[in-house]
Amino acid sequence: MKSVEDISKIPRTGRIGRFAKIVEKTTGPESFVRIMEKSDEYAKYKPENKANWWNSAIERLVKELGKEKAIEVMRNCGSKCCGQGQRKTAKRLMNESSSMEDFLDKVSSYEVRDGELEYKLINENTIIGKHNRCFCGQVKKSKELFDSKTYCQCSVEFNKQFFEAAFEKPVEVELKQSILNGGDYCEFEIKVIEGEQ
Numbered sequence: 001m002k003s004v005e006d007i008s009k010i011p012r013t014g015r016i017g018r019f020a021k022i023v024e025k026t027t028g029p030e031s032f033v034r035i036m037e038k039s040d041e042y043a044k045y046k047p048e049n050k051a052n053w054w055n056s057a058i059e060r061l062v063k064e065l066g067k068e069k070a071i072e073v074m075r076n077c078g079s080k081c082c083g084q085g086q087r088k089t090a091k092r093l094m095n096e097s098s099s100m101e102d103f104l105d106k107v108s109s110y111e112v113r114d115g116e117l118e119y120k121l122i123n124e125n126t127i128i129g130k131h132n133r134c135f136c137g138q139v140k141k142s143k144e145l146f147d148s149k150t151y152c153q154c155s156v157e158f159n160k161q162f163f164e165a166a167f168e169k170p171v172e173v174e175l176k177q178s179i180l181n182g183g184d185y186c187e188f189e190i191k192v193i194e195g196e197q
Contacts, residue, residue: 051142078157087165
């Protein structure tokens with residue numbers, strides 16, 4: 001895809017389609033086509049090649065939109081990844097828990113293998129989340145490291161939406177390290193903001 005005439009070939013379904021729709025709303029047609037380069041072939045790619053496509057697409061996204069806008073796009077993706085079902089699960093697990101620690105234990109073992117996920121309370125307002133594998137189906141088979149943390153802003157926003165639904169309070173999430181960037185695990189610092197509604 002090299003020209004605006006190719007816009008109709010860009011996928012509009014699945015995760016890549018969700019990304020495409022967000023990008024399209026954020027930029028003009030020429031940038032959109034450049035960012036989504038070769039996306040019309042995406043469905044045919046093997047998982048490793050899909051991960052490579054995302055790696056390149058994020059580089060193009062940052063080049064076309066700048067780092068701040070690129071992060072905003074990925075956060076928008078993350079807010080859609082953490083859909084109504086996940087938010088309901090967060091609320092339900094919180095309601096079924098006797099304490100914050102009990103809730104975090106439940107979240108750490110919910111629909112995952114033992115040891116894959118760990119959320120620990122560090123102090124009354126701070127949680128450290130540790131993912132011992134990449135949970136993103138689009139990139140978990142990547143054999144190449146990603147240069148920036150931009151892609152993983154999707155997971156930052158997922159955690160934000162999930163914990164805000166559980167606590168019914170605003171939270172701030174910071175990515176400390178990521179497997180895609182060469183970390184041994186993904187680490188998120190989740191801070192509950194008290195006194196705001």
